[in-house]
Amino acid sequence: MLDGWRLYSAMARMTLMARTSYRANFWLSLFFNLIMVTGELAVTLLIVHRVHGILGWTTYQVMLLYGLTAASGGVFRVFLSELHDFDRYLVNGEFDAILTRPAHTWITVVSRSVDLDQMGWVIEGVAIMAVAGSILGLFRHHALIAGAELAMGVLAGSLVWMALVTAVAALGFFTTRVDEMQPMVLYGPQTAATFPLSAYPTTLRTLFYTVLPVAFGSYVPALVVLHKGPGPGALMLCLGAGLLALALALWFWQYGVRHYTSTGT
Amino acid sequence: MTRPIIAADGLEKTFRRGRGLRARVTQAVHPLSFAVEEGEFIGLLGPNGAGKSTTIKMMTGILHPSGGSIEVDGLSPQRDRVALALRLGVVFGQRTQLWWDLPLIESYRLLRVMYRVTQADYAARLQRMAELLDLPAFWSTPVRQLSLGQRMRGELAAALLHRPRILVLDEPTIGLDVTAKAEVRTFLREENAREGTTVVLTTHDMADVEELCSRLLVIHEGTKMFDGSVADLEARVGAQSALQVMFRGLPDWSRSELPEGVERATLDGGHGAFLQYNRDKLSPAEILMAMRLVGEIDDFRMEEPRLESIMRALYETLGAS
Numbered sequence: 327m328l329d330g331w332r333l334y335s336a337m338a339r340m341t342l343m344a345r346t347s348y349r350a351n352f353w354l355s356l357f358f359n360l361i362m363v364t365g366e367l368a369v370t371l372l373i374v375h376r377v378h379g380i381l382g383w384t385t386y387q388v389m390l391l392y393g394l395t396a397a398s399g400g401v402f403r404v405f406l407s408e409l410h411d412f413d414r415y416l417v418n419g420e421f422d423a424i425l426t427r428p429a430h431t432w433i434t435v436v437s438r439s440v441d442l443d444q445m446g447w448v449i450e451g452v453a454i455m456a457v458a459g460s461i462l463g464l465f466r467h468h469a470l471i472a473g474a475e476l477a478m479g480v481l482a483g484s485l486v487w488m489a490l491v492t493a494v495a496a497l498g499f500f501t502t503r504v505d506e507m508q509p510m511v512l513y514g515p516q517t518a519a520t521f522p523l524s525a526y527p528t529t530l531r532t533l534f535y536t537v538l539p540v541a542f543g544s545y546v547p548a549l550v551v552l553h554k555g556p557g558p559g560a561l562m563l564c565l566g567a568g569l570l571a572l573a574l575a576l577w578f579w580q581y582g583v584r585h586y587t588s589t590g591t
Numbered sequence: 592m593t594r595p596i597i598a599a600d601g602l603e604k605t606f607r608r609g610r611g612l613r614a615r616v617t618q619a620v621h622p623l624s625f626a627v628e629e630g631e632f633i634g635l636l637g638p639n640g641a642g643k644s645t646t647i648k649m650m651t652g653i654l655h656p657s658g659g660s661i662e663v664d665g666l667s668p669q670r671d672r673v674a675l676a677l678r679l680g681v682v683f684g685q686r687t688q689l690w691w692d693l694p695l696i697e698s699y700r701l702l703r704v705m706y707r708v709t710q711a712d713y714a715a716r717l718q719r720m721a722e723l724l725d726l727p728a729f730w731s732t733p734v735r736q737l738s739l740g741q742r743m744r745g746e747l748a749a750a751l752l753h754r755p756r757i758l759v760l761d762e763p764t765i766g767l768d769v770t771a772k773a774e775v776r777t778f779l780r781e782e783n784a785r786e787g788t789t790v791v792l793t794t795h796d797m798a799d800v801e802e803l804c805s806r807l808l809v810i811h812e813g814t815k816m817f818d819g820s821v822a823d824l825e826a827r828v829g830a831q832s833a834l835q836v837m838f839r840g841l842p843d844w845s846r847s848e849l850p851e852g853v854e855r856a857t858l859d860g861g862h863g864a865f866l867q868y869n870r871d872k873l874s875p876a877e878i879l880m881a882m883r884l885v886g887e888i889d890d891f892r893m894e895e896p897r898l899e900s901i902m903r904a905l906y907e908t909l910g911a912s
Contacts, residue, residue, distance in 0.1 A: 336701065422653050
């Protein structure tokens with residue numbers, strides 16, 4: 327565990343150092359990111375506005391939920407970007423080299439890139455939460471507590487997304503159609519999580535609390551922060567669910583590694 | 592006798608391709624058993640698709656065997672993959688182990704952390720590698736801009752930085768020019784002699800084998816066909832020599848029969864002949880005598896038995912069986 331972290335931080339540092347020459351790129355992608363996030367947010371809010379709030383959620387409450395999802399989604403985009411097109415490791419046998427390294431294969435793969443360009447999601451997510459939270463008056467009394475609750479929500483969300491992206495990547499050990507799975511397992515639920523889950527039919531809601539546990543990464547933390555039912559204790563449940571999901575995903579990954587067949591030379 | 596550093600016992604690997612009814616099962620490695628002693632320089636040879644790479648991948652923990660067992664330095668490459676990786680150095684000729692976008696030297700810094708090498712050891716080791724492989728000339732260049740020869744020197748240093756007990760090389764000289772090949776060979780010979788590193792090498796370049804390997808392991812269709820020294824192999828297959836004869840005018844092959852065991856190929860539009868024979872059974876004089884009957888000899892040249900022709904003869908007998 328500690329070894330893994332030491333290795334990860336050393337490797338990530340080097341990766342970042344190698345990128346300093348691309349600084350202009352960083353600002354440019356941050357700008358495009360901003361346009362994308364703004365567009366997405368606008369569409370979400372328009373929908374909420376049109377249906378006069380979804381099941382008792384006001385526009386600004388949904389905005390907060392969106393910020394939470396964007397920020398936690400950004401964390402995995404920055405740190406696990408190498409898993410995004412992980413199947414190339416399997417298709418051309420690059421994974422061979424990963425297996426000859428004296429570290430957990432997941433750590434070795436993940437530490438190969440840190441995509442700072444995706445930092446925009448985190449920055450903008452936090453900004454959106456700050457704006458929505460201020461308008462909703464969340465920070466008026468116990469500002470620190472509300473901030474901490476949001477931070478825990480982002481953390482729980484990050485764990486859930488990390489678990490999902492890891493599980494999707496590990497599917498690559500068994501099928502060559504990861505591209506088709508990604509929208510279903512990752513991007514679909516991610517968009518879904520920007521709306522209050524109470525808006526969905528029971529089957530979908532059950533799915534989001536179990537197999538694709540995105541509820542613990544955005545909806546439940548938002549409920550806590552907005553005082554819509556569950557108390558702060560639910561945040562611990564969310565973190566626990568996130569950790570459990572990641573542990574299961576990593577187990578699935580290890581199971582996949584056993585089935586890695588490499589390529590002929 | 593000490594315990595072998597690599598021991599394979601009834602090792603097997605089958606691959607399933609496709610799913611369901613269309614699934615095809617191919618057996619890449621049939622029960623294969625062999626042992627490598629510490630400090631040996633062993634060549635793993637065989638025609639394409641013989642199972643060399645699959646064997647190497649099971650040795651390094653990349654693939655899980657379908658049957659049998661393999662033990663490397665007392666560890667299971669699959670169960671103790673991480674522990675073994677610290678004692679293994681691996682070079683795949685067709686694929687880089689370095690960080691493509693980083694200057695070569697940065698790769699070494701990363702490897703130091705990854706393989707838990709102390710600063711002092713790292714400095715000493717890197718200095719030695721730098722001298723032997725002339726690394727400083729190009730180590731501030733990003734790996735993707737290196738020539739193949741430079742990259743291979745970089746790969747070797749990377750694989751040996753942590754003083755592995757076993758070095759596994761899969762076609763390390765592929766695509767290199769003669770100078771680069773010679774440099775790589777000299778370095779490997781030196782490393783094996785000085786550090787006592789056990790080396791397992793696959794190659795299609797017989798000069799690599801002649802210059803480096805103390806022992807050969809020839810596999811074909813996943814089974815062991817031969818295990819022994821180059822001299823042993825020569826004794827088994829026969830020392831294949833060749834004689835090249837050029838005639839003045841076109842020879843008339845109906846005038847004399849070739850001695851038994853000579854294989855003839857035509858050279859230079861019929862004006863010449865390339866004759867392969869077993870030196871233990873025939874003398875060149877006997878062949879030349881027969882040649883004088885078919886035409887007027889203008890010139891001839893003898894070629895010493897080379898591992899390349901020996902291997903070709905061996906592969907041909909394998910293919911025939």
